[in-house]
Amino acid sequence: MSLIAAIPVRYPMSPCPCQSGLEYSRCCQPFHQGEPAPTPEALMRSRYSAFVLNDTAYAKASWHPATRPASLTLDDGEQWCALRVLGSGVQGDQGWVHFHAVAREADGFVVLEERSRFVAESGRWFYLNGEHEIRPLKPGRNDPCPCGSGKKFKKCCAVRNV
Numbered sequence: 001m002s003l004i005a006a007i008p009v010r011y012p013m014s015p016c017p018c019q020s021g022l023e024y025s026r027c028c029q030p031f032h033q034g035e036p037a038p039t040p041e042a043l044m045r046s047r048y049s050a051f052v053l054n055d056t057a058y059a060k061a062s063w064h065p066a067t068r069p070a071s072l073t074l075d076d077g078e079q080w081c082a083l084r085v086l087g088s089g090v091q092g093d094q095g096w097v098h099f100h101a102v103a104r105e106a107d108g109f110v111v112l113e114e115r116s117r118f119v120a121e122s123g124r125w126f127y128l129n130g131e132h133e134i135r136p137l138k139p140g141r142n143d144p145c146p147c148g149s150g151k152k153f154k155k156c157c158a159v160r161n162v
Contacts, residue, residue, distance in 0.1 A: 017052035018045035019083050032058050036125065040095030040118035041088040043125045048101060052080045064119055064126035079104040081148050093120040102137060102146045104157070109137040109146045 016027035028049040037043035082102040095118040116130035145156035
């Protein structure tokens with residue numbers, strides 16, 4: 001099991017699920033509690049953390065009302081394991097973030113690559129939409145395990161998938 005997926009919200013001294021290197025209490029928790037994210041990247045990281053923590057209410061509230069789905073259900077079968085921000089930027093009240101997120105599913109790992117769009121209104125950033133692609137992730141035996149354990153794949157999840 002990924003350390004990240006095991007982070008309970010009640011332990012603010014835990015590493016943040018967005019993998020910023022900060023404690024949850026100093027990273028995404030303030031946004032989850034209502035503080036506005038200062039940048040599109042901060043909002044995207046907090047949304048990723050919400051998916052890790054299965055915080056449907058925050059994921060939905062951070063979505064722009066014009067594109068927000070009527071209902072949102074997060075998949076309990078997905079275990080989000082890794083996040084890598086490839087780039088981000090802001091121009092006026094528009095922003096973007098390009099990222100990879102790795103999830104473990106019942107039959108292996110997948111990588112979500114997305115180019116997300118954000119808009120700022122009344123001092124608050126919102127997720128607008130994104131272009132994404134989901135593809136299987138096939139780590140090599142000597143690659144780091146995508147689950148975030150720090151072990152090589154062959155000594156971690158490859159053993160469990162045999």
